[in-house]
Amino acid sequence: MTQDNEEDVFANRPKANTFFNQLKRSFSITKKDLRIYYNKGPVVIQGILFPIVLFIAFTLGRDIENIYLISGLVTMVLFLTATSIGPVVFPWETRQKTLERLLTCPISIRTILLGNIWSSFTFGSLFALVPLILASSIFRTWGSMKPWIIIPGIIIAALAFSSFSLILSVPPTDTPANTMMLTISIKFPLVFISPLFMPIDPTSYVLISPLTYFVDIINTGFTGTSAFGSYGLLLDFGVLLAFGLVFLLLAFFLHGKTVQKRF
Amino acid sequence: MNAIEVKNLSKHFTLSKKRGVGQKKSNQSLANKNPSISGLVKAVDEISFDVKRGEIFGLLGPNGAGKTTTIRMLTGILKPTNGKITIFNKDLDKNRILIQQIMGHVPEMANVYLDLTGMQNLELIGELYGVSRKERKNRAELLLKKFELLNWKDSKAKKYSKGMRQRLLLCMGLMSDPVILFLDEPTSGLDVQSSIIIKELIKEYHASGMTIILTTHDMDIANELCNRIAIMNKGKIIGLDEPHNLRKLKQEYQALDVYIKGEIKIQEIEELTNIKKVQKKRGYYHIIVDNLKLAIGEVIEYAKANNLQLEKLNTYEPKLEEVFIKMINGETTL
Ligand SMILES: Nc1ncnc2c1ncn2[C@@H]1O[C@H](COP(=O)(O)OP(=O)(O)OP(=O)(O)O)[C@@H](O)[C@H]1O
Ligand SMILES: [Mg+2]
Numbered sequence: 001m002t003q004d005n006e007e008d009v010f011a012n013r014p015k016a017n018t019f020f021n022q023l024k025r026s027f028s029i030t031k032k033d034l035r036i037y038y039n040k041g042p043v044v045i046q047g048i049l050f051p052i053v054l055f056i057a058f059t060l061g062r063d064i065e066n067i068y069l070i071s072g073l074v075t076m077v078l079f080l081t082a083t084s085i086g087p088v089v090f091p092w093e094t095r096q097k098t099l100e101r102l103l104t105c106p107i108s109i110r111t112i113l114l115g116n117i118w119s120s121f122t123f124g125s126l127f128a129l130v131p132l133i134l135a136s137s138i139f140r141t142w143g144s145m146k147p148w149i150i151i152p153g154i155i156i157a158a159l160a161f162s163s164f165s166l167i168l169s170v171p172p173t174d175t176p177a178n179t180m181m182l183t184i185s186i187k188f189p190l191v192f193i194s195p196l197f198m199p200i201d202p203t204s205y206v207l208i209s210p211l212t213y214f215v216d217i218i219n220t221g222f223t224g225t226s227a228f229g230s231y232g233l234l235l236d237f238g239v240l241l242a243f244g245l246v247f248l249l250l251a252f253f254l255h256g257k258t259v260q261k262r263f
Numbered sequence: 264m265n266a267i268e269v270k271n272l273s274k275h276f277t278l279s280k281k282r283g284v285g286q287k288k289s290n291q292s293l294a295n296k297n298p299s300i301s302g303l304v305k306a307v308d309e310i311s312f313d314v315k316r317g318e319i320f321g322l323l324g325p326n327g328a329g330k331t332t333t334i335r336m337l338t339g340i341l342k343p344t345n346g347k348i349t350i351f352n353k354d355l356d357k358n359r360i361l362i363q364q365i366m367g368h369v370p371e372m373a374n375v376y377l378d379l380t381g382m383q384n385l386e387l388i389g390e391l392y393g394v395s396r397k398e399r400k401n402r403a404e405l406l407l408k409k410f411e412l413l414n415w416k417d418s419k420a421k422k423y424s425k426g427m428r429q430r431l432l433l434c435m436g437l438m439s440d441p442v443i444l445f446l447d448e449p450t451s452g453l454d455v456q457s458s459i460i461i462k463e464l465i466k467e468y469h470a471s472g473m474t475i476i477l478t479t480h481d482m483d484i485a486n487e488l489c490n491r492i493a494i495m496n497k498g499k500i501i502g503l504d505e506p507h508n509l510r511k512l513k514q515e516y517q518a519l520d521v522y523i524k525g526e527i528k529i530q531e532i533e534e535l536t537n538i539k540k541v542q543k544k545r546g547y548y549h550i551i552v553d554n555l556k557l558a559i560g561e562v563i564e565y566a567k568a569n570n571l572q573l574e575k576l577n578t579y580e581p582k583l584e585e586v587f588i589k590m591i592n593g594e595t596t597l
Contacts, residue, residue: 014393017360028390097374105391106363
């Protein structure tokens with residue numbers, strides 16, 4: 001072994017720096033995330049507790065159309081769960097002292113971030129199906145549901161909100177509670193300014209919330225008409241896609257900088 | 264051939280009140296010692312060295328010397344402020360992922376994933392190194408067996424003892440079948456038995472041709488394991504040599520702590536053949552000697568002859584820091 005020449009050192013090793021290989025490795029990160037975080041505080045609190053509390057707060061004593069009830073609930077659950085792991089993974093792993101080992105592996109920080117996105121995506125979309133199915137069963141809206149609109153809508157929104165949530169873990173802290181504070185102070189206002197449990201007024205401030213466009217997708221998925229006119233769905237998907245992409249690139253860039261400060 | 268070549272490597276940290284993670288204490292203490300450079304810590308300061316293929320290379324130094332920072336740069340996770348690292352003739356900065364593919368790393372104070380089983384921990388690392396499914400399983404089983412963890416492979420690491428976690432961490436470092444293995448303080452904080460197991464395995468992997476870079480602040484471990492040792496202090500390499508020279512250096516600072524009833528005449532003792540210097544301390548005398556055995560005899564003789572009652576006599580191993588201070592002061596060189 002000692003006689004090998006230098007070429008041999010790198011030969012016969014798995015290829016590492018192709019896009020496909022890194023993508024594959026990001027799924028391993030996802031597997032780990034799912035195994036570790038499914039029962040961790042932030043996920044449970046934000047995925048189950050918050051939606052229930054907020055749901056009661058929003059709907060108590062109000063007379064709400066069934067469709068808005070469904071779209072509001074699905075949006076809230078999807079947004080809160082899809083953004084629940086992203087912010088805690090880095091501080092958690094820093095604190096648990098597993099981050100350094102992870103970073104030494106032949107993967108880029110983008111691979112880790114992608115892995116985190118897939119896991120948030122999985123949580124978000126799975127959790128969102130629960131109220132969708134429950135409410136649809138209760139209100140018997142199956143007949144009017146258009147899954148070819150709703151399913152892609154859930155996928156794109158879960159991805160967009162997941163990449164958005166990664167931004168919240170950029171500050172190099174090792175205390176998940178710190179990012180939780182930041183997270184809550186950004187996530188809650190977003191929920192409150194969104195047109196949940198009510199019709200969308202396309203001329204109002206609700207336009208600035210990305211959640212609005214997902215609400216519109218779900219509404220359209222049941223009623224067939226978008227609040228934004230005949231090209232409404234195109235706008236909805238376009239905005240969510242752009243929103244997700246911008247935050248993905250921002251997360252790649254910012255994490256690349258702050259990861260150096262985590263040691 | 265050189266496995267690693269390091270040229271003028273530096274890492275500077277800017278101190279701010281709101282630091283990220285870890286090392287807050289030593290960081291503080293460094294700032295205290297060196298108020299002149301407050302705001303800038305030269306954790307690693309223009310170091311250069313080579314590591315030959317197949318050798319065990321030790322980085323020896325006291326707390327805060329810059330060992331971990333050096334390792335972090337060599338493993339590609341910390342970007343140097345200055346300097347160049349070449350690994351098997353490839354620039355680390357330009358080929359990070361390719362090079363990491365042939366490395367293994369056991370970080371200082373790292374931990375395994377407590378919510379995963381031993382097997383899942385190894386599987387994860389195997390997957391991240393792109394090891395095929397079959398090979399992953401083989402390697403994991405082999406390592407777990409070697410490190411006596413096979414019976415625990417399907418228990419969550421939460422249930423492991425500290426020594427078991429450290430051993431699992433070593434398995435994780437070896438999962439990639441590395442050509443170069445980095446061990447940051449591999450035995451610190453472990454009981455004697457665990458550290459013996461680990462030392463034996465280090466020797467075994469070295470014998471099989473692996474290049475190993477380890478850090479320690481324990482001179483004896485460095486002596487026992489390393490082919491060559493670089494001594495670091497305050498970010499600089501102040502000596503680089505084979506361990507037998509270090510051993511010699513250590514011998515030069517053997518001393519005795521003598522607890523004795525009554526006054527002794529320091530001058531008289533200093534005149535004895537094997538005694539170099541006597542310092543009066545609180546309640547005892549610190550005697551720097553040439554040859555420990557002969558000096559002990561002389562001290563006992565002296566006490567007898569002068570009717571003094573010896574209460575206690577401790578031999579004294581020099582601390583690394585003390586040897587350093589001598590080296591830095593130019594009293595000795597390595
Ligand atoms: N991220 C950081 N920010 C600021 N200072 C740092 C950082 N990391 C390390 N330092 C400082 O750099 C110096 C070298 O630290 P390093 O951890 O490399 O030392 P070491 O030789 O490994 O010590 P030990 O034996 O305690 O592990 C210390 O003064 C430390 O406080
Ligand atoms: Mg260290």
